[in-house]
Amino acid sequence: xxxxxxxxxxxxxxxxxxxxxxxxxxxxxxxxxxxxxxxxxxxxxxxxxxxxxxxxxxxxxxxxxxxxxxxxxxxxxxxxxxxxxxxxxxxxxxxxxxxxxxxxxxxxxxxxxxxxxxxxxxxxxxxxxxxxxxxxxxxxxxxxxxxxxxxxxxxxxxxxxxxxxxxxxxxxxxxxxxxxxxxxxxxxxxxxxxxxxxxxxxxxxxxxxxxxxxxxxxxxxxxxxxxxxxxxxxxxxxxxxxxxxxxxxxxxxxxxxxxxxxxxxxxxxxxxxxxxxx
Ligand code: NAD
Numbered sequence: 001x002x003x004x005x006x007x008x009x010x011x012x013x014x015x016x017x018x019x020x021x022x023x024x025x026x027x028x029x030x031x032x033x034x035x036x037x038x039x040x041x042x043x044x045x046x047x048x049x050x051x052x053x054x055x056x057x058x059x060x061x062x063x064x065x066x067x068x069x070x071x072x073x074x075x076x077x078x079x080x081x082x083x084x085x086x087x088x089x090x091x092x093x094x095x096x097x098x099x100x101x102x103x104x105x106x107x108x109x110x111x112x113x114x115x116x117x118x119x120x121x122x123x124x125x126x127x128x129x130x131x132x133x134x135x136x137x138x139x140x141x142x143x144x145x146x147x148x149x150x151x152x153x154x155x156x157x158x159x160x161x162x163x164x165x166x167x168x169x170x171x172x173x174x175x176x177x178x179x180x181x182x183x184x185x186x187x188x189x190x191x192x193x194x195x196x197x198x199x200x201x202x203x204x205x206x207x208x209x210x211x212x213x214x215x216x217x218x219x220x221x222x223x224x225x226x227x228x229x230x231x232x233x234x235x236x237x238x239x240x241x242x243x244x245x246x247x248x249x250x251x252x253x254x255x256x257x258x259x260x261x262x263x264x265x266x267x268x269x270x271x272x273x274x275x276x277x278x
Contacts (some may be wrong), residue, residue: 139182180247
């Protein structure tokens with residue numbers, strides 16, 4: 001089977017671990033050359049050493065405009081071009097106990113990395129792509145953008161912002177042949193998920209069990225996502241197979257956002273029968 005990304009050059013942020021690492025591996029398997037960006041030097045350098053000449057690591061804080069500009073420039077000077085900008089880096093931010101006590105320090109950092117970062121990536125990559133016949137901009141949003149929940153207001157807001165940005169940029173950049181899409185993972189087994197509540201590593205499996213129990217009722221496919229699930233979606237959206245797809249947010253969430261899995265009809269009928277018999 002021909003490789004899906006043969007000849008393409010991709011920049012992937014948040015590349016040191018989790019979904020970013022899985023995406024780097026899949027992109028290289030599919031024939032791409034990849035510039036990896038992250039702030040975790042040790043993990044990123046180890047991955048780059050393992051994958052050899054097909055990858056280049058460049059330390060980049062995605063919330064800093066001049067660093068993102070330099071990242072795109074490094075991809076162009078090292079590999080000759082940028083065909084795919086996959087802004088995947090993200091942070092959960094500090095959980096808020098009380099929104100009324102918020103001092104917005106953590107809020108600004110979360111928005112800076114999760115929303116400003118992808119916008120900067122899109123900006124600098126699109127400037128290059130517009131001169132070169134087009135390209136693909138891809139961002140990692142989240143299923144949590146699509147409904148409310150406790151304690152992570154800036155995270156959800158930043159991810160909802162990405163979905164808005166995806167649609168708006170698809171319209172602005174279509175004339176240059178640039179496609180803009182996002183992926184919304186559901187709960188996925190990565191270091192970010194395992195770091196919730198600062199769990200010691202040896203409690204990770206127990207945590208997964210508890211998490212699964214609470215998620216089963218909202219994920220029809222009944223399992224946490226794997227980083228490779230997201231990487232496979234990214235390969236597809238970055239490839240020419242998706243040439244007519246733009247402005248789309250693709251949920252990769254085991255059906256989490258398809259609707260309420262609870263059989264409310266059955267519950268209502270049972271309750272009705274109870275009332276009838278009373
Ligand atoms: P992860 O924490 O394992 O990986 C995130 C990577 O981003 C890390 O390598 C980290 O060092 C990097 N990063 C953080 N701040 C950065 C910065 N300022 N500049 C450059 N790199 C930075 O998390 P993950 O689960 O692989 O998350 C990948 C993306 O998926 C994130 O955008 C996250 O919000 C999103 N997401 C995750 C889940 C989940 O359940 N894990 C669900 C929905 C969406």
